[in-house]
């Protein structure tokens with residue numbers, strides 16, 4: 081089902097896009113929880129949650145992680161450190177049902 085992230089992929093709603101390739105899109109979170117707060121999503125719209133990912137999606141999921149690594153370096157937070165978060169469904173705190181990885185950095189992360 082199309083979500084607002086799908087609309088961002090299709091440029092139907094605006095976003096502060098920081099990276100794009102054939103597989104993934106990365107843009108700034110509208111409600112940042114850290115000085116750097118980027119969402120990295122697959123362009124495909126058929127993976128609502130991590131629980132919906134298949135073994136065959138492994139390369140895409142790996143590519144998303146390595147995209148986070150590269151963005152962290154570009155944003156200057158690789159050496160100081162950063163946090164990656166993926167919320168899954170209701171009790172995981174997921175609000176947008178289009179798979180996404182949060183990249184957070186630029187401040188000290190505390191607890192969980």
Ligand code: 5GP
Pocket residue numbers: 084095096107108109110111112119166167173174175176177
């Ligand atoms: P979740 O809670 O599902 O893991 O994360 C969803 C994230 O999407 C939240 O951090 C929220 O601030 C962000 N978000 C919601 N709507 C928009 C939007 O229209 N644009 C952008 N850039 N981020 C959004």
